[in-house]
Amino acid sequence: MTGPERFRLPLSxxxxxxxxxxxxxxxxxxxxxxxxxxxxxxxxxxxxxxxxDEVPGPAAARPLRPAAAWELLAAVQRADPAAVEAVLxxxxxxxxxxxxxxxxxxxxxxxxxxIPGWAAASVxxxxxxxxxxxxxxxxxxxxxxxxxxxxxxxxGVTDSVGRxxxxxxxxxxxxxxxxxxxxxxxxxxPDDPARVSDGWHPLPRPGGIGGPYGTGAxxxxxxxPFRDFRSLREPAALAPRDLxxxxxxxxxxxxxxxxxxxxxxxxxxxxxxxxxxVEGPSPLRVVSATDPxxxxxxxxxxxxxxxxxxxxxxxxxxxxxxxxxxxxxxxxLPVQEGPEPAYFAPWRADPRPLRGLLFGTHAFAxxxxxxxxxxxxxxxxxxxxxxxHRHQVRPxxxxxxxxxxxxxxxxxxxxxxxxxxxxxxGCARPHSPAPAAGDEPRGGAMxxxxxxxxxxxxxxxxxRVAHLVVDDDDALALARRLLAGRPAPAQLPxxxxxxxxxxxxxxxxxxxxxxxxxxxxxxxxxAFAAVRRELAQGRSHPLGVRGATLADALLVAxxxxxxxxxxxxxxxxxxxxxxxxxACRSGPAGLLVERPExxxxxxxxxxxxxxxxxxxxxxxxxxxxxxxxxxxxxQRVDVAVGPDAVGGVPGGLVVGPEHPAE
Numbered sequence: 001m002t003g004p005e006r007f008r009l010p011l012s013x014x015x016x017x018x019x020x021x022x023x024x025x026x027x028x029x030x031x032x033x034x035x036x037x038x039x040x041x042x043x044x045x046x047x048x049x050x051x052x053d054e055v056p057g058p059a060a061a062r063p064l065r066p067a068a069a070w071e072l073l074a075a076v077q078r079a080d081p082a083a084v085e086a087v088l089x090x091x092x093x094x095x096x097x098x099x100x101x102x103x104x105x106x107x108x109x110x111x112x113x114x115i116p117g118w119a120a121a122s123v124x125x126x127x128x129x130x131x132x133x134x135x136x137x138x139x140x141x142x143x144x145x146x147x148x149x150x151x152x153x154x155x156g157v158t159d160s161v162g163r164x165x166x167x168x169x170x171x172x173x174x175x176x177x178x179x180x181x182x183x184x185x186x187x188x189x190p191d192d193p194a195r196v197s198d199g200w201h202p203l204p205r206p207g208g209i210g211g212p213y214g215t216g217a218x219x220x221x222x223x224x225p226f227r228d229f230r231s232l233r234e235p236a237a238l239a240p241r242d243l244x245x246x247x248x249x250x251x252x253x254x255x256x257x258x259x260x261x262x263x264x265x266x267x268x269x270x271x272x273x274x275x276x277x278v279e280g281p282s283p284l285r286v287v288s289a290t291d292p293x294x295x296x297x298x299x300x301x302x303x304x305x306x307x308x309x310x311x312x313x314x315x316x317x318x319x320x321x322x323x324x325x326x327x328x329x330x331x332x333l334p335v336q337e338g339p340e341p342a343y344f345a346p347w348r349a350d351p352r353p354l355r356g357l358l359f360g361t362h363a364f365a366x367x368x369x370x371x372x373x374x375x376x377x378x379x380x381x382x383x384x385x386x387x388x389h390r391h392q393v394r395p396x397x398x399x400x401x402x403x404x405x406x407x408x409x410x411x412x413x414x415x416x417x418x419x420x421x422x423x424x425x426g427c428a429r430p431h432s433p434a435p436a437a438g439d440e441p442r443g444g445a446m447x448x449x450x451x452x453x454x455x456x457x458x459x460x461x462x463x464r465v466a467h468l469v470v471d472d473d474d475a476l477a478l479a480r481r482l483l484a485g486r487p488a489p490a491q492l493p494x495x496x497x498x499x500x501x502x503x504x505x506x507x508x509x510x511x512x513x514x515x516x517x518x519x520x521x522x523x524x525x526x527a528f529a530a531v532r533r534e535l536a537q538g539r540s541h542p543l544g545v546r547g548a549t550l551a552d553a554l555l556v557a558x559x560x561x562x563x564x565x566x567x568x569x570x571x572x573x574x575x576x577x578x579x580x581x582x583a584c585r586s587g588p589a590g591l592l593v594e595r596p597e598x599x600x601x602x603x604x605x606x607x608x609x610x611x612x613x614x615x616x617x618x619x620x621x622x623x624x625x626x627x628x629x630x631x632x633x634x635q636r637v638d639v640a641v642g643p644d645a646v647g648g649v650p651g652g653l654v655v656g657p658e659h660p661a662e
C-alpha cells in the first residue's frame with residue numbers, strides 16, 4: 001500500500017445516522033474515524049511543534065520534547081495497545097488537541113483560552129505518562145501541571161505539586177509504584193489508579209452505561225483542565241450525595257433504554273464516554289452540550305430522574321453521531337458570498353444557521369421518538385414532550401427540505417430523517433396547530449397535547465417579536481386605515497428579519513416560562529401547586545422557572561378566565577399580549593399569537609401618529625377580521641429566514657404551511 005487507506009462510508013451508514021438506528025458495524029466505523037481524526041491532529045501538532053528542539057518553557061525545569069513523548073507513547077502502544085486506546089478515548093484529549101492545532105495553524109485568536117505554547121505542547125507527555133501507568137511500562141517523564149495539578153488523561157488529577165499557573169512536574173512509574181513530584185511537594189498514586197487516595201483524584205466511573213473503549217462505565221469528568229470547551233477549568237468538587245445520585249440515574253437510565261429502546265441504548269452506550277457535570281437552574285431545567293472536538297463527552301447538569309437523563313443522553317449522542325458523519329463527508333455547501341442564511345429553529349430563541357437547524361432537528365427527532373415510546377408508561381409527561389417535539393420538528397424539517405445549502409450527503413440525511421419522522425403515526429395524522437387567540441376564553445384543564453401546542457405557540461410568538469419586523473411604511477398605512485374607520489386589507493403586510501440580525505428578544509427572565517410550567521404540570525402536579533403558591537406570594541423564580549407569573553400558572557392549569565383577567569391588567573407588552581391570545585384560543589384575534597410582530601408594529605405606528613392605541617385584542621381583531629382565510633399570513637408560519645429576497649417576500653422571509661402535506 002502506497003498511502004493511507006481512506007474511509008469508505010456505506011450509504012447504509014448515512015441512512016442509519018439519519019434515523020438513529022445504527023448497528024454495531026456503523027458505530028465501530030464512526031468510532032474508528034474519530035480515532036483517526038485525533039491521530040492526524042496529534043501528528044500535525046507534532047510536525048508544527050518540531051521534533052528536534054526543546055519547547056521553550058520554565059528555565060528551572062524544561063518539559064519533555066513532544067517528539068520524545070510521542071516515541072514513548074509509541075513504545076507503550078507496542079507493549080499494551082489497549083492502554084493507549086484508553087488514554088486517547090478520553091474526550092478531553094480532543095479538547096486539548098484540536099484547539100491547539102488551530103492555534104498553531106491560525107494563531108492565538110483561534111483558541112478561547114491562552115495556554116503557554118510549551119505547556120500545550122507538553123500535554124503529549126501527559127498522554128504518554130498516563131499510557132505508561134496503565135500499561136505498567138517503567139518511565140520517568142516531565143509533565144505539565146496546571147495550577148500545580150498534574151492531569152493524566154483517562155485516569156484523574158493530582159493535588160498541587162507545583163507553583164504558578166503552569167509548572168513542570170515529574171512522573172516516575174516503576175516497580176515501586178507511581179509518584180508525581182514538583183517544587184511544592186509530591187503525590188503517590190495508589191496501585192489501582194481508579195481508587196481515591198491522599199492527593200490523588202481518579203475520574204469517577206459510577207456505573208450505568210458501559211462503553212466499548214476498555215474503560216468500563218461512563219466517567220464523570222469534573223477534574224480535567226480541558227473538560228470545558230470554552231476555557232481551562234480547575235477541578236470542581238463533587239459531593240458524595242451528588243456522586244451517588246449520578247450513579248443511580250446513570251444505572252437507571254441505562255436499564256430503561258436497554259429494556260425498552262434497544263436502538264437508543266446501542267446509540268448511547270456506543271457514543272457517550274464521559275459526562276461533564278455542571279450546575280443547572282434546577283433539576284427540571286437541565287442544561288447540556290456537546291463539542292465536535294470531543295466526541296463522546298456530554299456536558300450536562302443533574303436531571304430530575306432517569307427518564308430525563310435518558311432523553312438528554314439521546315439528544316447529545318445524536319449530536320455527536322452527526323458530527324462524526326460530518327467530519328467524514330460534508331453535509332453543507334460553503335456559503336459563497338454574503339451573510340449566511342438564518343432559520344427559525346423552534347427550540348431556540350435566536351435564528352440559527354443551516355448547520356444548527358440540521359443538527360437540532362436530528363437531535364430532537366430522536367428525543368421525540370424516545371418520548372413517543374414512553375407514552376404508555378408516563379402518560380401525561382411523555383405525551384406533552386412527544387407533542388411538543390412534534391410541533392418543533394415538523395416545521396424545522398420542512399425548512400431543511402426546502403433549503404439550498406445541503407450537499408447530496410446532507411440531503412440524504414434529511415430525507416432519511418424525514419422518512420423516520422413522517423413514518424411516525426402521530427406525525428402522519430392531522431393534529432391541531434398551536435392555540436390561537438380570540439375573544440372568548442374556554443375553561444377547563446388542557447390535555448398534554450394542547451399544553452404542548454400552547455408552549456410551541458408561545459415560543460414561536462416570542463421568536464417572531466424578537467427577530468421579525470414590519471416595514472414602517474406598511475405599519476403607518478395600517479394605522480391610518482384604522483383611524484379612518486376602514487377595514488384592514490385582505491393581504492396583510494409581510495415581515496422581514498430585523499436589520500443586521502439585531503433583535504429584541506424576550507428578557508432572560510421570560511425565556512420559555514410557560515413551557516416549563518406546562519412541563520411541570522404534566523410531570524409533577526404537587527410541585528406545580530407549590531410553584532403556583534410561591535408565584536402568588538411574589539417569588540420570582542421558584543424551582544428555577546424564571547420569569548413565570550401567576551397568570552402563566554393559571555393559564556397552564558386551565559383557569560383561563562382568571563389568567564385572562566390578570567394578563568389584561570399587566571402593562572402593555574408582547575409577552576402579556578401573547579398570554580391573552582393563548583388564554584382566548586379562538587376567534588378573530590388569533591394574530592396575537594400568529595403575527596405578534598404585526599400587532600406590535602401597528603401599536604407603535606399609532607403612537608407615532610399621536611393616536612392613543614386601543615387594546616391589543618382590538619388591534620388583533622381588526623387585523624384578523626379582513627385577512628384572507630387559510631392562505632393568509634395569520635394561518636402560516638415562517639420556516640426560514642435569510643438575507644436576500646426569496647419568493648417575492650421582502651427581507652428573505654420564506655413562508656410556508658406549518659404542517660405541509662407530505
